[in-house]
Amino acid sequence: MTDFFARHRQMLEDAVQALHTRAFWTPFPEIPSGKIYGETAKADGEAAYAALMGQPFPLPGHPEQRRLGAEVSPWGDSLGITYPAADAPALITAAQAAADDLAAASVEQRVGACLEILSRLNRISFLLGHATMHTTGQAFAMAFQAGGPHAQDRGLEAVAVAWTEMTRFADSARWEKPQGKAPALVIDKQWTLVPAGVALAIGCNTFPTWNSYPGIFASLATGNPVIVKPHPAAILPLALTVQVARDVLAEAGLPADAILLAVDEPGAEITKQLAIDPAVRLIDYTGSSTFGTWLRENARQAQLFTEETGVNSIVIAATDDFDGMCANLAFSLSLYSGQMCTAPQNIYVAQGGIATDQGHKSFDQVAEGLAAAIDTLLADPKQAAGICGAIANPATRDRVEQARAQGRVLRDGTPLLLAVDADAPVAQDECFGPVGFVIPCRDADDGIARAADLAVRKGAITAALYDTDDARIGRAVRAFARAGVNLSVNLTGNIFVNQSAAFSDFHVTGANPAGNASLTDTAFVATRFRRVMWRRPAAVTV
Amino acid sequence: MTDFFARHRQMLEDAVQALHTRAFWTPFPEIPSGKIYGETAKADGEAAYAALMGQPFPLPGHPEQRRLGAEVSPWGDSLGITYPAADAPALITAAQAAADDLAAASVEQRVGACLEILSRLNRISFLLGHATMHTTGQAFAMAFQAGGPHAQDRGLEAVAVAWTEMTRFADSARWEKPQGKAPALVIDKQWTLVPAGVALAIGCNTFPTWNSYPGIFASLATGNPVIVKPHPAAILPLALTVQVARDVLAEAGLPADAILLAVDEPGAEITKQLAIDPAVRLIDYTGSSTFGTWLRENARQAQLFTEETGVNSIVIAATDDFDGMCANLAFSLSLYSGQMCTAPQNIYVAQGGIATDQGHKSFDQVAEGLAAAIDTLLADPKQAAGICGAIANPATRDRVEQARAQGRVLRDGTPLLLAVDADAPVAQDECFGPVGFVIPCRDADDGIARAADLAVRKGAITAALYDTDDARIGRAVRAFARAGVNLSVNLTGNIFVNQSAAFSDFHVTGANPAGNASLTDTAFVATRFRRVMWRRPAAVTV
Known part of the structure; x- marks a missing residue:
């Protein structure tokens, strides 16, 4: 033996x-x-x-x-x-x-x-x-x-x-x-x-x-x-x-x-x-x-x-790297066509727009930046297939098609990007698959509160924040901790909110309905x- | 501060x-x-x-x-x-x-x-x-x-x-x-x-x-x-x-x-x-x-x-210290009038009797030995009060009185000792309070099997065995481990089956219905x- x-x-x-x-x-x-x-x-x-x-x-x-x-x-x-x-x-x-x-x-x-x-x-x-x-x-x-x-x-x-x-x-x-x-x-x-x-x-x-x-x-x-x-x-x-x-x-x-x-x-x-x-x-x-x-x-x-099940959120409060942020989120939304328990779904953006390294960006400009970054990422069909993969279950495509009617299309295709109201029913539950909801909120703190509240009620495995304000980052850290969600702040480059590394990241906290x-x-x-x-x-x- | x-x-x-x-x-x-x-x-x-x-x-x-x-x-x-x-x-x-x-x-x-x-x-x-x-x-x-x-x-x-x-x-x-x-x-x-x-x-x-x-x-x-x-x-x-x-x-x-x-x-x-x-x-x-x-x-x-709730059992298979065993069990049965989650209740004795250092003892002789040891322990009223304490809840006394009719009285008083059949309903559940059931079984292995089975079905926090046969002790260790009960073997002197020491004994295993x-x-x-x-x-x- x-x-x-x-x-x-x-x-x-x-x-x-x-x-x-x-x-x-x-x-x-x-x-x-x-x-x-x-x-x-x-x-x-x-x-x-x-x-x-x-x-x-x-x-x-x-x-x-x-x-x-x-x-x-x-x-x-x-x-x-x-x-x-x-x-x-x-x-x-x-x-x-x-x-x-x-x-x-x-x-x-x-x-x-x-x-x-x-x-x-x-x-x-x-x-x-x-x-x-x-x-x-x-x-x-x-x-x-x-x-x-x-x-x-x-x-x-x-x-x-x-x-x-x-x-x-x-x-x-x-x-x-x-x-x-x-x-x-x-x-x-x-x-x-x-x-x-x-x-x-x-x-x-x-x-x-x-x-x-x-x-x-x-x-x-x-x-x-x-x-x-x-x-x-x-x-x-x-x-x-x-x-x-x-x-x-x-x-x-x-x-x-x-x-x-x-x-x-x-x-x-x-x-x-x-x-x-x-x-x-x-x-x-x-x-x-x-x-x-x-x-x-x-x-x-x-x-x-x-x-x-859970609803993963991103709050965009401000950024000193608008292009890097959009590119990073484009990949997170596209990877394996969103068929990941860690993929972001709700993207909260202040309705009055945000401060960036490229000056003030309105809500629509932020949404356009995200859509354009996805287009760029997936422009080459071979690369697009390598990132998006194929849909595992036909029900996923049906689910996303049903969501389409619930919002304003910001980008069509895979992934689909929709603008929806914060209280829209479609944004209150997990919509597993290649779709992101860009959601206007009163301000960044409102977005943080809404994302954390959803996590408490419906579960969440990941959350992300883009911000340049230390005090607000601190408030977000506390709010998402109380909601039992791991938070990624200002990710750009080759690390993504949907990634969870063994031996370092605890995957699922056990502290909200996304799992025990x-x-x-x-x-x-x-x-x-x-x-x-x-x-x-x-x-x-x- | x-x-x-x-x-x-x-x-x-x-x-x-x-x-x-x-x-x-x-x-x-x-x-x-x-x-x-x-x-x-x-x-x-x-x-x-x-x-x-x-x-x-x-x-x-x-x-x-x-x-x-x-x-x-x-x-x-x-x-x-x-x-x-x-x-x-x-x-x-x-x-x-x-x-x-x-x-x-x-x-x-x-x-x-x-x-x-x-x-x-x-x-x-x-x-x-x-x-x-x-x-x-x-x-x-x-x-x-x-x-x-x-x-x-x-x-x-x-x-x-x-x-x-x-x-x-x-x-x-x-x-x-x-x-x-x-x-x-x-x-x-x-x-x-x-x-x-x-x-x-x-x-x-x-x-x-x-x-x-x-x-x-x-x-x-x-x-x-x-x-x-x-x-x-x-x-x-x-x-x-x-x-x-x-x-x-x-x-x-x-x-x-x-x-x-x-x-x-x-x-x-x-x-x-x-x-x-x-x-x-x-x-x-x-x-x-x-x-x-x-x-x-x-x-x-x-x-x-x-x-x-649980049913704690003792199996008496053999002993090389009959008096020490009886004295030890007398204390375990009397302490705080059995109002302990660790107190023994069912005492299985081979119906044909057991081998001891005092020669063969019949079932009745074992029971008499236990009863006599309790009498000796509690002969002095002041010492008896110091060991038995008082009954916390009147329901405890009623419960024991109801049990009395279910068996043959071996010793009256506190604690009550009754001879009951192995399949008697009263011996299948916890009867919290000052009562012990002495139960004839086919042989020691039958007693071990019955005690372990009760632990699996009804829970148990403690078990005890008196035996001189290494092979049978090994079988009992395995049977009680599978039943999730901590087992004490051949306790005599100043250590008792009802005692659970912090930092050493895990109290309740979590592996049977007596608790998680x-x-x-x-x-x-x-x-x-x-x-x-x-x-x-x-x-x-x-």
Whole structure:
């Protein structure tokens, strides 16, 4: 049995250190370069992806009652891959059968296996890039990063936090209580980590690995067998993950069924059946608040970790780099056609206009500046495709079309830019997809108040402010902190409000309705296992 | 403004260290001795308690719409104390008015204040002892320990875990991401700790301070104003606590209303109204699962930390110290008349008898041994009163009287010892009070299985085993670990299954229905606050 823990110990310690300092760090390079991943990595990834097309996907020993799979690439082609599928009771039974051995394994054995899984996933990042591209509609460069190294970072982060938490307290102790002149009481104590139960990880269509890895790896590291339930339109990236994980688990002397794939078809999802099973005690979920609310109401036996709906806002108060601001926001609005939980939606601009390095700009001039910057960014069709990608779900296009009638078109196309009133219903809820609402407000403080209030009521994952007034920036910092939203101030250049870096940025704060899971804080792992003691007098030999 | 944090820093660091090693440690001596607490401490405590009788209890500046209070000592006398009382909306308003200043305080300021509060509470441990004795019915020695130093230990434990968690990650960082040959991206980040909201601590009748301090201090340290809602029969110990805390908060430059007392009367409790208020985001609760379930169903806006009902079991498989075992269990069954969440209830004994150092003992002989040991322990009336205390609530006596008809009386009196069948309904649920059920089982493994199964279904906080067979002890360790119960093996002498030592024993595991709050693990504090960031390019000067 390979000692995966020893192999990856340094990486683990570096990760723990990075999490503490929150400085930049990653072991998984984000650049899809042959110099880093091997000269043949690009070709190998393409070939591996091509070889999967139209074939039954192999998961040896996995529960299988039938084959399912109907993925169609947002870029055009059917994938034609079928996956082993089993109904909910069969998956629960298999997970439960793996539970005792997984729980009995040492912390090092489980953590070592998780680290090896992540390292092997990193090696197939090109394949994961193609799999992500053709299930989410992301352009390849983004699919490589978000589906590969960035997701691996988030998985490693969860493993590192789980490791820290599992080893935080001694696992045995001799407790000696003085008794005055009498001999001390001496008790020997031992603690066992007891996992919560079967875990269910419910994936989303747009970031199948990035959003699922934290829950999957946090549960697995802490000893809970995981049933991975992909969105039926984005199975392949998670199927590859489960395939790699099962191989490594077996090599580590752990049950392969400690990770299982729950494949279903649109309209015949087995998610609800899995979620309410009494054996399921942990659920990680990314998606709409509608289903999030259903889970809260119905899966009462499970702990629920969620990332849900929210309304992300930008407040434009003033800028000393008008062109840089517009270019930066153009990219944030265009990237992956706004299909990101971190993409901005509401852009509040003082109705009387703002001060800039180019002099006063009226509300309309600011809106025109944004529209023009998007036009410039997306002028070249090839570059536009590389930034905007494709729409993952037809419902997204319908949603944006319906929004169009609610405002004045400032820029048509993808992304759509609309001027709408602050109180317009369309601006009060998430409109997931390629649309931004430019909203006149009384002044910048009014915009800050409206954005923060929306975050409190409807949730928000990101906020941004452009301003040159220190006092007002301070007020915004306090308002958005109270609203539980991470705030980016005066971003220009190559860093964007929608970006959240593992090991540094906590993704989702847990402090507003956009979700209760913060990636990755202690709360995300701390209740996935419990400590149980046995103690006895030290003098007694048994 | 006094620097309380600097004053108590060493105690805090020692507490953090003790929590890690789980070895014996306490800064608050448990012995009610003048040598430790000062030669006049005993007399001072008595005088201070006498001076409170029949008087309005002073809480300067506290919301007050009327005066309430109808406490009667289980030892006989009415206390005659009235407390300032306000309705739920007034208390919520006052708590919310204190929230911003408490949240804006530094971690050191809040933690320092908490440590000073605990230190001052320690100095009035004799007074707290009398207050606890005359509200709970505990005998003085126990009331001093459980109401004073042991409760203070549990409060300090919560503060230490909160401190560790709040300082776990950097609160600011410079994030530098290499960009190949281009200049690195340099972002400055800052994190603010954002408290969850108003906290409600619902106290119980039997351990008003011990069971409430963890939640109170965890919430206060992490920046949440706390409304302390005592049981109407056990107000004084928590009123004294709130009085001391308000003084210290004011001295620390923090709002006194960050801790408030919610006094009500039996039959007119305001607990439900407080619990469902949208502002209340944290609830700590000790009591029956009936009300725990009500809270889960109705206080959906709040995080809920509970200690609830359970059935604690003992399995007697074999012993090499029959007299020591019986004497130990006699004390565990008698202490405070079984009015402890950790007191044993079901005692499983193999129907064919057990092997002991005194030869084979039949089921009846084991039962007789236990009964005789209790008789011996309680033969002296004064000693009996010192161990058994008084019954806090008349319902407890009724409950035990109803149980009497369900079994064969092995020993009458307090505690009552009954022989009942394993499947008897009375043995399937908690029967809180001075009663033990001696239950014949097929063999020791059957007893272990029954006890563990009950723990899984109905909850349990403690379990004990007497055995001499290593293999069976190993099986019991695994069975009780899976059931989420802390197990004590072969306790004799001066250590008892009902004892749970701060800084070493996690009280309640969170892994069965007896509660989800483990005192004090990371999960108990981690979600009481969240981290919110703001970031901006390092080059920009604002």
